[in-house]
Amino acid sequence: QKxxxxxxxxxxxxxxxxxxxxxxxxxxxxQSFFWYRQYSGKSPELIMSIYSNGDKEDGRFTAQLNKAxxxxxxxxxxxxxxxxxxxxxxxxxxxxxxxxxxxxxMLLVSP
Amino acid sequence: xxxxxxxxxxxxxEKRQSVAFWCNPISGHATLYWYQQILGQGPKLLIQFxxxxxxxxxxxxxxxFSAERLKGVDSTLKIQPAKLEDSAVYLCASSLESGPSYNExxxxxxxxxxxx
Numbered sequence: 714q715k716x717x718x719x720x721x722x723x724x725x726x727x728x729x730x731x732x733x734x735x736x737x738x739x740x741x742x743x744q745s746f747f748w749y750r751q752y753s754g755k756s757p758e759l760i761m762s763i764y765s766n767g768d769k770e771d772g773r774f775t776a777q778l779n780k781a782x783x784x785x786x787x788x789x790x791x792x793x794x795x796x797x798x799x800x801x802x803x804x805x806x807x808x809x810x811x812x813x814x815x816x817x818x819m820l821l822v823s824p
Numbered sequence: 825x826x827x828x829x830x831x832x833x834x835x836x837x838e839k840r841q842s843v844a845f846w847c848n849p850i851s852g853h854a855t856l857y858w859y860q861q862i863l864g865q866g867p868k869l870l871i872q873f874x875x876x877x878x879x880x881x882x883x884x885x886x887x888x889f890s891a892e893r894l895k896g897v898d899s900t901l902k903i904q905p906a907k908l909e910d911s912a913v914y915l916c917a918s919s920l921e922s923g924p925s926y927n928e929x930x931x932x933x934x935x936x937x938x939x940x
Contacts, residue, residue, distance in 0.1 A: 717866075745927060756915055756931040757867065801866050810855060810919065810927040811880050814866030 715740045717804050719815035727823055732789040734818050736802030739783070745805040746778055746785045751817065752798045761787060792822045826851065828932030830916050836938045842904035845935045848897065849918030855879075857929060858891055858901050859915040867915055873899060903937075911939045 716739040726732045734748075745764055749757035763769045763776040763785065775788040785804075789796055799817040806813055829848040837843050849856050855874050859867035870889065872879040876896040884891070888907070893899040903910055913936050917929040 747928070749931075756913075756934045759928055759930060762928055803866075805927070810921070811857075811869050811872055812929065814868070816864065816866050 715804075715806055715813045717802055717813050717815040719800075719802050719818045721816055722819040723821045724818055725821045725823065726792050728792060728794060730792050730822075732792045732796065732820055732822070734787040734789075734800050734802075734820065736785045736787075736804075736815055737783055738785070738802075738804045738813075740804065740806060740813075741780075741783065743804045743806070745810075746776070747803040747812070748774075748776060748787045749801040749803060749814075750798045751801055757801055789820075792820075794822045794824050796820060797822045828916055828918055828930055830932035830935055832935055833933060834936050834938075836940065837906055838940050839908055840905040842902065843906055843937065844900050844902045845914050845916075845937075847899045847901070847916030847932060849899075849916070850930060853918035853920050853930075854896070855919045855921065855927070856893055856899050857917040857919075858899070859917065859931075861913045861915055861934070863912075870901070906937075906939045908939050911937060913937070
């Protein structure tokens with residue numbers, strides 16, 4: 714059974730701080746990793762994708778991938794109250810394009 | 825560029841009734857997905873289409889759920905008969921490619937189904 718694990722949170726950080734969101738996965742042959750942001754009552758919005766080990770930066774967001782440890786993370790620098798949402802980690806399944814999602818981590822950024 | 829379109833946005837039905845959802849993917853996207861998202865959970869894949877063929881329907885409850893994508897563009901998902909546990913948000917997503925890499929999926933606004 715393919716699994717993607719995330720801490721459900723909530724993760725509370727003050728405005729301006731760095732938020733660190735973590736995700737582990739069970740399928741060693743997974744090749745594609747995604748972070749989605751989901752505001753309450755809205756659909757998931759793709760914010761980051763990463764395919765190789767290391768860091769990938771896009772604005773205030775940095776995705777980190779360690780395939781040996783089966784671990785992917787998302788860092789949000791200079792967190793803003795508008796970043797308050799649930800962040801979903803998604804991993805592709807064994808060479809196919811179908812994705813398995815984690816349950817998501819709720820992030821709360823306080824002014 | 826227009827995003828993924830879905831309708832209706834909300835639907836309330838009684839158990840044992842039938843319901844259908846419609847999805848139009850991003851123009852040029854060959855791959856279309858239907859997901860079910862129950863409150864507090866991540867989306868769960870129901871079915872994946874590549875053009876008008878089914879790639880993966882292993883998690884589709886085929887005794888009550890059906891889906892089609894006849895012309896390789898828009899798609900419908902049907903539930904007949906509905907059960908209380910089908911109450912969820914039904915999300916449609918599309919991607920340009922269908923391979924294991926670089927297959928970023930983009931979601932529509934979803935249909936919130938309530939079964940009474």
